[in-house]
Amino acid sequence: MTQDELKQATARAAINYIAPRLEDDSIVGVGTGSTANFFIDYLAEIKGTFDGTVASSEASAERLKSHGIPVYELNAVDSIQFYVDGADEANPALELIKGGGAALTREKIVAACAEEFICIADESKWVKVLGEFPLPVEVIPMARSLVARELVKLGGDPVYRQGVITDNGNAILDVYNLSIENPTSFEETINNITGVVTNGIFAKRSANILLLGTSTGVKTIT
Numbered sequence: 001m002t003q004d005e006l007k008q009a010t011a012r013a014a015i016n017y018i019a020p021r022l023e024d025d026s027i028v029g030v031g032t033g034s035t036a037n038f039f040i041d042y043l044a045e046i047k048g049t050f051d052g053t054v055a056s057s058e059a060s061a062e063r064l065k066s067h068g069i070p071v072y073e074l075n076a077v078d079s080i081q082f083y084v085d086g087a088d089e090a091n092p093a094l095e096l097i098k099g100g101g102a103a104l105t106r107e108k109i110v111a112a113c114a115e116e117f118i119c120i121a122d123e124s125k126w127v128k129v130l131g132e133f134p135l136p137v138e139v140i141p142m143a144r145s146l147v148a149r150e151l152v153k154l155g156g157d158p159v160y161r162q163g164v165i166t167d168n169g170n171a172i173l174d175v176y177n178l179s180i181e182n183p184t185s186f187e188e189t190i191n192n193i194t195g196v197v198t199n200g201i202f203a204k205r206s207a208n209i210l211l212l213g214t215s216t217g218v219k220t221i222t
């Protein structure tokens with residue numbers, strides 16, 4: 001199977017998981033990226049069986065709207081039943097690296113509101129230790145160099161993602177050469193650097209379920 005077929009299979013598995021649990025007033029949080037895009041396209045098939053969605057990026061909001069799926073501002077909803085999103089890396093504790101699509105801050109906010117976070121990923125994202133994928137860090141633009149110097153002190157090699165401005169108007173540093181043995185404390189350490197908006201480690205709010213697309217089928221990891 002191609003990587004896209006694995007992504008489609010995991011997105012379909014997420015629909016199969018949430019569909020019987022949705023109610024008329026359910027809100028679904030929707031992530032960002034190519035796997036999330038497959039999920040959005042399949043979600044269109046069951047629109048009308050739930051209230052609407054909250055999107056983690058402008059791109060996902062546009063795609064949802066193009067299917068006629070209602071999109072709400074996060075401040076307008078009381079709760080989010082499911083948050084469904086991809087990842088750049090996932091470990092056996094269901095801690096993640098996210099932000100390859102530069103949407104990490106809104107993704108982290110929507111995930112934090114969700115009762116259940118379902119991660120959908122193909123098997124190339126499965127790792128024992130997070131950090132081979134360069135860790136995205138969203139920074140206030142004027143603090144970019146300050147934050148980069150602090151990240152070097154933590155042992156990383158930050159690279160400015162040229163030409164990318166997040167939906168929040170900020171910059172992204174991708175931090176190479178990390179081996180993240182303790183994701184929860186490292187997430188907090190980086191977030192404590194002045195000028196950091198957030199970083200792409202999802203450990204404080206890890207996933208509840210990982211639907212991992214493999215060549216032998218979609219595995220459910222909890």
Ligand code: 5RP
Pocket residue numbers: 031032033034035036085086087088097098099100101102103104107
């Ligand atoms: C966007 C993300 C994505 O979930 C992550 O980059 C995975 O993307 P894809 O599904 O295209 O492989 O965190 O900020």
